[in-house]
Amino acid sequence: QAHLKKAACARPGRTVRFPWCLSTHFYTDNWENVQNFQARPDDILIATYPKAGTTWVSYILDLLYFGQTERQTSTPIFDRVAFLESTISPMGKDLADNLPTSPRLIKTHLPVQFVPKSFWEQNSTIIYVARNAKDNMVSYFHFDRMTRTQPEPGEWSSYIHRFMEGKMVFGSWYDHVNGWWKKKQTHSKLHYMFYEDLSEDTGREIDNLCSFLGLSRSDEEKKRVASGVQFDNMKKDDTTNYSTHCAMDFKISPFMRKGKVGDWKNHFTVAQSQQCDEDYEKKMKNSTLQFRTEI
Template sequence: MELPPRRKLFDFQGVSMTHYFTDNWDNVQNFQARENDIMIATYPKAGTTWISYILDQLHYGPVAPKCQTSLVDRVPFLEMNIPQIPTGIEMLDKLATSARLIKTHLPVQFIPRSFWEQNCRMVYVARNAKDNLVSYFNFDPMNLAQPEPGDWNHFLQRFMDGKMVFGLWYDHVTGWWEKKQTHSKIHCMFYEDMIEDLGRELDRLCSFLGLSPSLEEKARVIEKSQFDNMKKNSMTNHSSIAFMDFKISPFMRKGKVGD
Protein backbone atom coordinates (compact mmCIF):
# COMPACT_ATOMS: atom_id res chain seq x y z
CA MET A 1 0.00 0.00 0.00
CA GLU A 2 1.27 3.45 -0.89
CA LEU A 3 1.62 5.59 2.22
CA PRO A 4 -0.61 8.68 2.29
CA PRO A 5 1.01 12.10 1.96
CA ARG A 6 1.10 14.30 5.04
CA ARG A 7 -1.59 16.97 4.95
CA LYS A 8 -1.29 20.57 6.06
CA LEU A 9 -3.55 22.21 8.59
CA PHE A 10 -6.27 24.57 7.50
CA ASP A 11 -9.01 26.45 9.29
CA PHE A 12 -12.29 24.54 9.19
CA GLN A 13 -15.22 26.38 10.77
CA GLY A 14 -12.86 27.89 13.34
CA VAL A 15 -10.98 24.66 14.14
CA SER A 16 -7.62 23.50 12.74
CA MET A 17 -8.16 20.33 10.72
CA THR A 18 -6.74 18.38 7.78
CA HIS A 19 -8.60 17.01 4.79
CA TYR A 20 -8.30 13.45 6.13
CA PHE A 21 -11.06 14.38 8.58
CA THR A 22 -13.17 16.84 6.58
CA ASP A 23 -13.38 15.49 3.01
CA ASN A 24 -16.26 13.16 3.92
CA TRP A 25 -18.01 15.84 5.96
CA ASP A 26 -21.53 15.60 4.55
CA ASN A 27 -21.63 11.85 5.14
CA VAL A 28 -20.30 12.32 8.67
CA GLN A 29 -22.87 14.98 9.50
CA ASN A 30 -25.69 12.93 7.99
CA PHE A 31 -24.68 9.75 9.82
CA GLN A 32 -27.66 8.09 11.45
CA ALA A 33 -26.88 7.11 15.02
CA ARG A 34 -28.90 4.48 16.86
CA GLU A 35 -30.23 4.85 20.37
CA ASN A 36 -27.90 2.18 21.76
CA ASP A 37 -24.73 3.46 20.04
CA ILE A 38 -21.94 4.51 22.40
CA MET A 39 -19.65 7.33 21.35
CA ILE A 40 -16.06 7.47 22.62
CA ALA A 41 -14.80 11.05 22.39
CA THR A 42 -11.34 12.37 23.19
CA TYR A 43 -8.79 14.94 22.19
CA PRO A 44 -6.04 13.00 20.35
CA LYS A 45 -3.61 11.15 22.64
CA ALA A 46 -5.80 11.37 25.73
CA GLY A 47 -6.37 7.63 26.18
CA THR A 48 -8.59 6.88 23.20
CA THR A 49 -7.32 3.37 22.52
CA TRP A 50 -7.38 2.54 26.23
CA ILE A 51 -11.03 3.47 26.79
CA SER A 52 -12.01 1.96 23.42
CA TYR A 53 -10.52 -1.39 24.41
CA ILE A 54 -12.12 -1.28 27.86
CA LEU A 55 -15.54 -0.65 26.34
CA ASP A 56 -14.97 -3.31 23.69
CA GLN A 57 -14.07 -5.85 26.37
CA LEU A 58 -17.03 -4.88 28.57
CA HIS A 59 -19.47 -5.27 25.71
CA TYR A 60 -18.09 -8.10 23.63
CA GLY A 61 -14.95 -9.55 25.20
CA PRO A 62 -14.22 -13.06 23.87
CA VAL A 63 -17.47 -13.20 21.85
CA ALA A 64 -16.52 -10.49 19.34
CA PRO A 65 -16.64 -11.52 15.65
CA LYS A 66 -13.45 -13.42 14.80
CA CYS A 67 -13.08 -11.52 11.53
CA GLN A 68 -12.58 -8.31 13.49
CA THR A 69 -9.04 -8.83 14.74
CA SER A 70 -8.20 -5.15 15.25
CA LEU A 71 -9.71 -2.54 17.52
CA VAL A 72 -9.79 -0.27 14.48
CA ASP A 73 -12.41 -2.59 12.98
CA ARG A 74 -14.40 -2.99 16.17
CA VAL A 75 -14.44 0.69 17.14
CA PRO A 76 -14.54 2.63 13.84
CA PHE A 77 -13.19 6.18 13.68
CA LEU A 78 -16.24 8.21 12.63
CA GLU A 79 -14.60 11.06 10.68
CA MET A 80 -11.59 9.20 9.22
CA ASN A 81 -11.23 9.49 5.46
CA ILE A 82 -7.75 8.36 4.39
CA PRO A 83 -7.23 7.18 0.78
CA GLN A 84 -7.09 3.41 0.14
CA ILE A 85 -8.65 2.69 3.53
CA PRO A 86 -12.41 2.30 4.19
CA THR A 87 -13.84 5.47 5.68
CA GLY A 88 -15.12 5.48 9.23
CA ILE A 89 -18.67 5.69 7.89
CA GLU A 90 -18.17 2.67 5.64
CA MET A 91 -16.77 0.65 8.54
CA LEU A 92 -19.68 1.63 10.78
CA ASP A 93 -22.20 0.62 8.12
CA LYS A 94 -20.66 -2.88 8.07
CA LEU A 95 -20.71 -3.41 11.85
CA ALA A 96 -23.00 -6.29 12.72
CA THR A 97 -23.21 -5.45 16.42
CA SER A 98 -26.43 -3.86 17.61
CA ALA A 99 -24.73 -1.46 20.03
CA ARG A 100 -21.94 0.14 18.04
CA LEU A 101 -18.85 1.63 19.67
CA ILE A 102 -17.90 4.76 17.74
CA LYS A 103 -14.67 6.70 18.15
CA THR A 104 -14.30 10.42 17.45
CA HIS A 105 -11.88 13.26 18.11
CA LEU A 106 -14.38 15.89 17.00
CA PRO A 107 -15.03 18.95 19.16
CA VAL A 108 -18.50 18.77 20.65
CA GLN A 109 -19.96 21.33 18.23
CA PHE A 110 -19.10 19.05 15.28
CA ILE A 111 -20.91 15.96 16.57
CA PRO A 112 -23.60 14.85 14.08
CA ARG A 113 -27.11 15.85 15.11
CA SER A 114 -28.44 12.28 15.18
CA PHE A 115 -26.35 11.43 18.25
CA TRP A 116 -28.19 14.11 20.21
CA GLU A 117 -31.57 13.21 18.71
CA GLN A 118 -31.09 9.56 19.67
CA ASN A 119 -29.83 10.55 23.14
CA CYS A 120 -26.80 8.28 22.74
CA ARG A 121 -24.46 7.62 25.62
CA MET A 122 -21.09 9.31 25.21
CA VAL A 123 -17.86 8.69 27.11
CA TYR A 124 -15.35 11.55 27.08
CA VAL A 125 -11.78 11.08 28.36
CA ALA A 126 -9.53 14.05 29.13
CA ARG A 127 -5.83 14.08 29.95
CA ASN A 128 -3.60 16.67 31.59
CA ALA A 129 -2.52 19.14 28.90
CA LYS A 130 1.22 18.69 29.50
CA ASP A 131 1.13 14.90 29.20
CA ASN A 132 -1.28 15.19 26.28
CA LEU A 133 1.19 17.50 24.54
CA VAL A 134 4.20 15.21 25.12
CA SER A 135 2.27 12.20 23.86
CA TYR A 136 1.08 14.10 20.77
CA PHE A 137 4.64 15.28 20.02
CA ASN A 138 6.00 11.74 20.16
CA PHE A 139 3.08 10.40 18.12
CA ASP A 140 3.15 12.72 15.13
CA PRO A 141 6.51 11.67 13.62
CA MET A 142 5.33 8.05 13.22
CA ASN A 143 1.78 8.87 12.12
CA LEU A 144 2.02 9.84 8.47
CA ALA A 145 -1.61 10.98 8.47
CA GLN A 146 -0.60 13.88 10.72
CA PRO A 147 1.10 17.12 9.60
CA GLU A 148 4.88 17.41 9.97
CA PRO A 149 5.47 17.93 13.70
CA GLY A 150 8.61 20.06 13.53
CA ASP A 151 10.86 20.53 16.56
CA TRP A 152 9.70 20.71 20.18
CA ASN A 153 9.60 24.51 20.47
CA HIS A 154 7.59 24.83 17.28
CA PHE A 155 5.24 22.03 18.34
CA LEU A 156 4.74 23.51 21.82
CA GLN A 157 3.77 26.88 20.33
CA ARG A 158 1.39 25.21 17.89
CA PHE A 159 -0.25 23.31 20.74
CA MET A 160 -0.71 26.49 22.79
CA ASP A 161 -2.11 28.30 19.75
CA GLY A 162 -4.51 25.47 18.91
CA LYS A 163 -2.79 24.83 15.56
CA MET A 164 -3.27 21.08 15.99
CA VAL A 165 -5.56 18.65 14.21
CA PHE A 166 -8.90 18.94 16.07
CA GLY A 167 -8.01 22.36 17.44
CA LEU A 168 -7.12 23.80 20.81
CA TRP A 169 -6.90 21.35 23.73
CA TYR A 170 -8.59 23.84 26.07
CA ASP A 171 -11.56 24.46 23.76
CA HIS A 172 -12.00 20.73 23.15
CA VAL A 173 -12.00 19.74 26.83
CA THR A 174 -14.10 22.65 28.09
CA GLY A 175 -16.56 22.30 25.20
CA TRP A 176 -17.33 18.71 26.14
CA TRP A 177 -17.34 19.51 29.89
CA GLU A 178 -19.85 22.33 29.43
CA LYS A 179 -22.06 20.14 27.25
CA LYS A 180 -22.07 17.54 30.05
CA GLN A 181 -23.77 20.06 32.35
CA THR A 182 -26.91 19.99 30.19
CA HIS A 183 -26.70 16.49 28.70
CA SER A 184 -27.00 13.62 31.17
CA LYS A 185 -25.80 10.96 28.72
CA ILE A 186 -22.19 12.25 28.75
CA HIS A 187 -19.79 10.55 31.17
CA CYS A 188 -16.47 12.36 31.67
CA MET A 189 -13.39 10.43 32.73
CA PHE A 190 -9.83 11.53 33.41
CA TYR A 191 -6.72 9.67 32.34
CA GLU A 192 -5.06 10.34 35.68
CA ASP A 193 -7.99 8.84 37.60
CA MET A 194 -7.81 5.72 35.45
CA ILE A 195 -4.10 5.36 36.20
CA GLU A 196 -4.74 5.88 39.92
CA ASP A 197 -7.54 3.32 40.33
CA LEU A 198 -8.85 1.62 37.20
CA GLY A 199 -11.22 -0.61 39.18
CA ARG A 200 -12.97 2.40 40.70
CA GLU A 201 -13.27 4.14 37.34
CA LEU A 202 -14.52 0.92 35.75
CA ASP A 203 -17.29 0.72 38.36
CA ARG A 204 -18.33 4.30 37.60
CA LEU A 205 -18.29 3.63 33.87
CA CYS A 206 -20.38 0.47 34.25
CA SER A 207 -22.89 2.34 36.40
CA PHE A 208 -23.23 4.97 33.67
CA LEU A 209 -23.65 2.31 30.96
CA GLY A 210 -26.03 0.14 32.98
CA LEU A 211 -23.62 -2.82 32.93
CA SER A 212 -23.13 -5.31 35.76
CA PRO A 213 -20.01 -7.38 35.06
CA SER A 214 -19.11 -10.15 37.47
CA LEU A 215 -16.00 -9.84 39.60
CA GLU A 216 -14.28 -12.29 37.25
CA GLU A 217 -15.27 -10.28 34.17
CA LYS A 218 -14.14 -7.05 35.78
CA ALA A 219 -10.77 -8.59 36.73
CA ARG A 220 -10.35 -9.86 33.16
CA VAL A 221 -11.01 -6.39 31.69
CA ILE A 222 -8.58 -4.75 34.11
CA GLU A 223 -5.85 -7.28 33.37
CA LYS A 224 -6.24 -7.15 29.59
CA SER A 225 -6.30 -3.33 29.57
CA GLN A 226 -3.01 -2.91 31.46
CA PHE A 227 -0.65 -0.80 29.35
CA ASP A 228 2.06 -3.46 28.95
CA ASN A 229 -0.52 -6.06 27.90
CA MET A 230 -2.10 -3.72 25.36
CA LYS A 231 1.31 -2.76 23.98
CA LYS A 232 2.01 -6.45 23.20
CA ASN A 233 -1.49 -7.11 21.84
CA SER A 234 -1.75 -6.83 18.04
CA MET A 235 -5.41 -5.93 18.42
CA THR A 236 -4.60 -2.76 20.34
CA ASN A 237 -1.04 -1.71 19.44
CA HIS A 238 -2.02 -0.62 15.90
CA SER A 239 0.92 -2.55 14.42
CA SER A 240 -1.15 -3.39 11.34
CA ILE A 241 -1.98 0.22 10.41
CA ALA A 242 -0.19 1.08 7.17
CA PHE A 243 0.15 4.82 7.72
CA MET A 244 2.01 4.44 11.04
CA ASP A 245 5.78 4.01 10.76
CA PHE A 246 6.89 1.71 13.58
CA LYS A 247 10.51 2.15 12.49
CA ILE A 248 10.27 5.62 14.05
CA SER A 249 8.48 4.65 17.26
CA PRO A 250 5.72 2.37 18.58
CA PHE A 251 2.15 3.63 18.70
CA MET A 252 1.99 2.89 22.42
CA ARG A 253 4.96 4.53 24.10
CA LYS A 254 4.80 4.90 27.93
CA GLY A 255 1.25 5.57 29.09
CA LYS A 256 2.54 7.50 32.09
CA VAL A 257 1.36 10.46 34.17
CA GLY A 258 3.82 13.31 34.67
CA ASP A 259 6.09 12.50 31.71
Protein backbone atom coordinates in the same frame (compact mmCIF):
# COMPACT_ATOMS: atom_id res chain seq x y z
CA GLN B 1 -4.68 -5.33 6.22
CA ALA B 2 -5.52 -5.66 2.55
CA HIS B 3 -8.02 -2.82 2.58
CA LEU B 4 -5.47 -0.30 3.83
CA LYS B 5 -3.74 1.41 0.96
CA LYS B 6 -0.24 2.76 1.56
CA ALA B 7 -0.81 5.49 -1.01
CA ALA B 8 -3.72 6.84 0.98
CA CYS B 9 -1.48 7.38 3.99
CA ALA B 10 1.07 9.80 2.61
CA ARG B 11 1.71 12.77 4.88
CA PRO B 12 -0.57 15.72 4.12
CA GLY B 13 1.34 18.31 2.14
CA ARG B 14 -0.56 21.11 3.83
CA THR B 15 -3.12 21.70 6.48
CA VAL B 16 -6.48 23.11 5.55
CA ARG B 17 -8.46 25.76 7.38
CA PHE B 18 -11.66 24.16 8.58
CA PRO B 19 -14.50 25.24 10.87
CA TRP B 20 -12.79 24.31 14.11
CA CYS B 21 -9.08 24.24 13.45
CA LEU B 22 -6.26 23.58 11.09
CA SER B 23 -7.04 20.10 9.84
CA THR B 24 -6.03 17.68 7.10
CA HIS B 25 -8.00 16.17 4.27
CA PHE B 26 -7.99 12.83 6.10
CA TYR B 27 -10.66 14.23 8.41
CA THR B 28 -12.48 16.70 6.17
CA ASP B 29 -12.93 14.97 2.79
CA ASN B 30 -16.13 13.22 3.85
CA TRP B 31 -17.45 16.07 5.98
CA GLU B 32 -21.02 16.28 4.69
CA ASN B 33 -21.59 12.53 4.96
CA VAL B 34 -20.16 12.50 8.49
CA GLN B 35 -22.45 15.35 9.52
CA ASN B 36 -25.41 13.40 8.13
CA PHE B 37 -24.44 10.20 9.96
CA GLN B 38 -27.46 8.40 11.42
CA ALA B 39 -26.77 7.51 15.04
CA ARG B 40 -28.84 4.96 16.95
CA PRO B 41 -30.10 5.16 20.55
CA ASP B 42 -27.85 2.27 21.61
CA ASP B 43 -24.67 3.64 19.96
CA ILE B 44 -21.75 4.44 22.23
CA LEU B 45 -19.64 7.36 21.06
CA ILE B 46 -16.13 7.57 22.51
CA ALA B 47 -15.02 11.19 22.27
CA THR B 48 -11.55 12.51 23.05
CA TYR B 49 -8.96 15.06 22.11
CA PRO B 50 -6.29 13.04 20.25
CA LYS B 51 -3.93 11.04 22.47
CA ALA B 52 -6.07 11.20 25.60
CA GLY B 53 -6.80 7.49 26.07
CA THR B 54 -9.08 6.79 23.10
CA THR B 55 -7.82 3.28 22.38
CA TRP B 56 -7.66 2.44 26.08
CA VAL B 57 -11.32 3.27 26.72
CA SER B 58 -12.35 1.75 23.37
CA TYR B 59 -10.82 -1.55 24.41
CA ILE B 60 -12.38 -1.40 27.89
CA LEU B 61 -15.83 -0.92 26.35
CA ASP B 62 -15.21 -3.60 23.74
CA LEU B 63 -14.34 -6.13 26.45
CA LEU B 64 -17.17 -5.08 28.77
CA TYR B 65 -19.78 -5.54 26.06
CA PHE B 66 -18.42 -8.39 23.96
CA GLY B 67 -15.85 -10.20 26.11
CA GLN B 68 -12.84 -12.11 24.85
CA THR B 69 -14.11 -13.53 21.57
CA GLU B 70 -12.48 -14.63 18.35
CA ARG B 71 -13.25 -11.17 16.98
CA GLN B 72 -10.97 -9.64 19.61
CA THR B 73 -8.07 -11.82 18.59
CA SER B 74 -8.51 -11.65 14.81
CA THR B 75 -9.81 -8.12 14.13
CA PRO B 76 -7.77 -5.03 15.05
CA ILE B 77 -9.37 -2.47 17.34
CA PHE B 78 -9.54 0.11 14.53
CA ASP B 79 -11.91 -2.22 12.65
CA ARG B 80 -14.00 -2.98 15.76
CA VAL B 81 -14.37 0.66 16.79
CA ALA B 82 -15.12 2.97 13.86
CA PHE B 83 -13.21 6.28 13.66
CA LEU B 84 -16.14 8.33 12.41
CA GLU B 85 -14.45 11.22 10.59
CA SER B 86 -11.49 9.27 9.19
CA THR B 87 -11.34 8.91 5.41
CA ILE B 88 -8.63 6.25 5.30
CA SER B 89 -10.13 3.26 3.50
CA PRO B 90 -12.57 2.01 4.67
CA MET B 91 -14.09 5.37 5.53
CA GLY B 92 -14.99 5.67 9.20
CA LYS B 93 -18.60 6.50 8.47
CA ASP B 94 -18.97 3.45 6.20
CA LEU B 95 -17.35 1.25 8.83
CA ALA B 96 -19.70 2.63 11.50
CA ASP B 97 -22.73 2.07 9.27
CA ASN B 98 -21.75 -1.57 8.82
CA LEU B 99 -20.55 -2.52 12.30
CA PRO B 100 -22.14 -5.90 13.17
CA THR B 101 -22.20 -5.28 16.92
CA SER B 102 -24.91 -3.90 19.13
CA PRO B 103 -24.09 -1.48 20.57
CA ARG B 104 -21.91 0.00 17.87
CA LEU B 105 -18.70 1.46 19.30
CA ILE B 106 -17.74 4.63 17.44
CA LYS B 107 -14.95 7.07 18.22
CA THR B 108 -14.42 10.72 17.34
CA HIS B 109 -11.95 13.53 18.02
CA LEU B 110 -14.41 16.20 16.92
CA PRO B 111 -15.03 19.21 19.16
CA VAL B 112 -18.49 18.92 20.69
CA GLN B 113 -20.13 21.47 18.38
CA PHE B 114 -19.25 19.41 15.28
CA VAL B 115 -20.55 16.04 16.45
CA PRO B 116 -23.32 14.87 14.06
CA LYS B 117 -26.63 16.08 15.46
CA SER B 118 -28.22 12.63 15.29
CA PHE B 119 -26.20 11.58 18.37
CA TRP B 120 -28.07 14.19 20.39
CA GLU B 121 -31.41 13.52 18.68
CA GLN B 122 -31.13 9.78 19.39
CA ASN B 123 -29.88 10.43 22.94
CA SER B 124 -26.91 8.13 22.31
CA THR B 125 -24.48 7.33 25.12
CA ILE B 126 -21.22 9.28 25.02
CA ILE B 127 -18.01 8.58 26.91
CA TYR B 128 -15.57 11.49 26.95
CA VAL B 129 -11.97 11.05 28.10
CA ALA B 130 -9.75 14.00 29.02
CA ARG B 131 -6.02 14.04 29.77
CA ASN B 132 -3.94 16.77 31.37
CA ALA B 133 -2.55 19.28 28.88
CA LYS B 134 1.16 18.61 29.40
CA ASP B 135 1.04 14.82 29.02
CA ASN B 136 -1.45 15.20 26.17
CA MET B 137 0.94 17.56 24.41
CA VAL B 138 3.91 15.19 24.73
CA SER B 139 1.89 12.23 23.48
CA TYR B 140 0.48 14.21 20.56
CA PHE B 141 4.00 15.37 19.61
CA HIS B 142 5.30 11.80 19.37
CA PHE B 143 2.14 10.72 17.56
CA ASP B 144 2.64 13.49 14.99
CA ARG B 145 6.22 12.29 14.48
CA MET B 146 5.16 8.75 13.57
CA THR B 147 1.76 9.17 11.91
CA ARG B 148 1.54 9.74 8.17
CA THR B 149 -1.90 11.38 8.38
CA GLN B 150 -0.60 14.20 10.60
CA PRO B 151 1.47 17.27 9.66
CA GLU B 152 5.15 17.13 10.62
CA PRO B 153 5.44 18.33 14.23
CA GLY B 154 8.67 20.29 13.83
CA GLU B 155 10.82 21.06 16.86
CA TRP B 156 9.46 20.43 20.36
CA SER B 157 10.08 24.05 21.40
CA SER B 158 7.88 25.41 18.61
CA TYR B 159 5.33 22.59 18.99
CA ILE B 160 4.58 23.73 22.55
CA HIS B 161 3.59 27.18 21.29
CA ARG B 162 1.46 25.73 18.49
CA PHE B 163 -0.35 23.53 21.02
CA MET B 164 -0.98 26.45 23.38
CA GLU B 165 -2.28 28.54 20.46
CA GLY B 166 -4.62 25.70 19.40
CA LYS B 167 -3.09 25.43 15.93
CA MET B 168 -3.53 21.67 15.96
CA VAL B 169 -5.44 19.09 13.99
CA PHE B 170 -8.75 18.99 15.93
CA GLY B 171 -8.11 22.44 17.34
CA SER B 172 -7.46 23.79 20.80
CA TRP B 173 -7.11 21.38 23.73
CA TYR B 174 -8.66 24.05 25.96
CA ASP B 175 -11.73 24.47 23.75
CA HIS B 176 -12.10 20.71 23.39
CA VAL B 177 -12.03 19.68 27.04
CA ASN B 178 -14.11 22.66 28.14
CA GLY B 179 -16.67 22.33 25.36
CA TRP B 180 -17.36 18.71 26.25
CA TRP B 181 -17.38 19.50 29.99
CA LYS B 182 -20.03 22.13 29.41
CA LYS B 183 -22.10 19.66 27.34
CA LYS B 184 -21.96 17.15 30.19
CA GLN B 185 -24.00 19.54 32.32
CA THR B 186 -27.00 19.28 29.96
CA HIS B 187 -26.63 15.79 28.42
CA SER B 188 -27.32 13.15 31.07
CA LYS B 189 -25.96 10.31 28.92
CA LEU B 190 -22.46 11.81 28.77
CA HIS B 191 -19.87 10.27 31.10
CA TYR B 192 -16.73 12.42 31.52
CA MET B 193 -13.60 10.49 32.46
CA PHE B 194 -10.00 11.44 33.21
CA TYR B 195 -6.91 9.61 31.95
CA GLU B 196 -5.22 10.17 35.29
CA ASP B 197 -8.06 8.47 37.18
CA LEU B 198 -7.85 5.49 34.84
CA SER B 199 -4.11 5.24 35.46
CA GLU B 200 -4.49 5.54 39.21
CA ASP B 201 -7.21 2.90 39.61
CA THR B 202 -8.41 1.17 36.44
CA GLY B 203 -10.74 -1.13 38.39
CA ARG B 204 -12.51 1.77 40.06
CA GLU B 205 -13.06 3.52 36.72
CA ILE B 206 -14.39 0.30 35.18
CA ASP B 207 -16.84 0.07 38.11
CA ASN B 208 -17.93 3.66 37.43
CA LEU B 209 -18.35 2.91 33.72
CA CYS B 210 -20.47 -0.16 34.42
CA SER B 211 -22.61 1.83 36.81
CA PHE B 212 -23.12 4.61 34.26
CA LEU B 213 -23.88 2.17 31.45
CA GLY B 214 -26.18 -0.01 33.56
CA LEU B 215 -23.98 -3.06 32.98
CA SER B 216 -23.94 -5.81 35.58
CA ARG B 217 -20.64 -7.65 35.34
CA SER B 218 -19.21 -9.97 37.96
CA ASP B 219 -16.15 -8.92 39.95
CA GLU B 220 -14.25 -11.66 38.13
CA GLU B 221 -15.25 -10.32 34.71
CA LYS B 222 -14.29 -6.76 35.66
CA LYS B 223 -10.92 -7.94 37.00
CA ARG B 224 -10.32 -9.78 33.72
CA VAL B 225 -11.07 -6.59 31.78
CA ALA B 226 -8.81 -4.50 34.05
CA SER B 227 -5.97 -6.97 33.54
CA GLY B 228 -6.45 -7.14 29.76
CA VAL B 229 -6.35 -3.37 29.35
CA GLN B 230 -3.12 -2.79 31.26
CA PHE B 231 -0.82 -0.69 29.09
CA ASP B 232 1.93 -3.30 28.72
CA ASN B 233 -0.59 -5.96 27.65
CA MET B 234 -2.14 -3.68 25.05
CA LYS B 235 1.26 -2.56 23.76
CA LYS B 236 2.22 -6.19 23.06
CA ASP B 237 -1.13 -7.04 21.42
CA ASP B 238 -1.12 -6.56 17.64
CA THR B 239 -4.90 -6.10 17.64
CA THR B 240 -4.68 -3.07 19.96
CA ASN B 241 -1.24 -1.52 19.34
CA TYR B 242 -1.92 -0.30 15.77
CA SER B 243 1.17 -2.09 14.42
CA THR B 244 -0.86 -3.31 11.41
CA HIS B 245 -2.22 0.15 10.51
CA CYS B 246 -0.73 1.71 7.36
CA ALA B 247 -0.66 5.25 8.78
CA MET B 248 1.78 4.41 11.58
CA ASP B 249 5.57 4.42 11.17
CA PHE B 250 6.85 2.28 14.03
CA LYS B 251 10.46 2.93 12.96
CA ILE B 252 10.01 6.41 14.42
CA SER B 253 7.93 5.61 17.52
CA PRO B 254 5.41 3.03 18.71
CA PHE B 255 1.76 4.11 18.70
CA MET B 256 1.57 3.12 22.36
CA ARG B 257 4.69 4.71 23.76
CA LYS B 258 4.67 5.01 27.58
CA GLY B 259 1.14 5.62 28.82
CA LYS B 260 2.46 7.27 31.99
CA VAL B 261 1.06 10.19 33.93
CA GLY B 262 3.81 12.75 34.46
CA ASP B 263 6.03 11.81 31.49
CA TRP B 264 5.87 15.50 30.55
CA LYS B 265 8.64 16.07 33.10
CA ASN B 266 11.04 14.30 30.73
CA HIS B 267 10.29 16.78 27.92
CA PHE B 268 9.65 20.24 29.38
CA THR B 269 12.38 22.56 30.55
CA VAL B 270 11.60 24.53 33.73
CA ALA B 271 10.93 27.63 31.60
CA GLN B 272 8.64 25.74 29.20
CA SER B 273 6.70 24.23 32.09
CA GLN B 274 6.25 27.64 33.69
CA GLN B 275 5.08 29.12 30.39
CA CYS B 276 2.49 26.36 30.00
CA ASP B 277 1.33 26.81 33.59
CA GLU B 278 0.77 30.53 33.00
CA ASP B 279 -1.10 29.83 29.77
CA TYR B 280 -3.20 27.21 31.56
CA GLU B 281 -4.10 29.54 34.44
CA LYS B 282 -5.19 32.24 32.01
CA LYS B 283 -7.30 30.00 29.79
CA MET B 284 -8.83 27.82 32.51
CA LYS B 285 -9.60 30.52 35.11
CA ASN B 286 -13.35 30.37 34.40
CA SER B 287 -13.56 26.58 34.17
CA THR B 288 -14.62 24.18 36.93
CA LEU B 289 -12.54 21.41 35.30
CA GLN B 290 -9.73 20.09 37.48
CA PHE B 291 -6.74 18.21 36.06
CA ARG B 292 -3.85 16.42 37.71
CA THR B 293 -0.39 16.46 36.10
CA GLU B 294 0.90 13.72 38.40
CA ILE B 295 -0.58 10.97 40.56
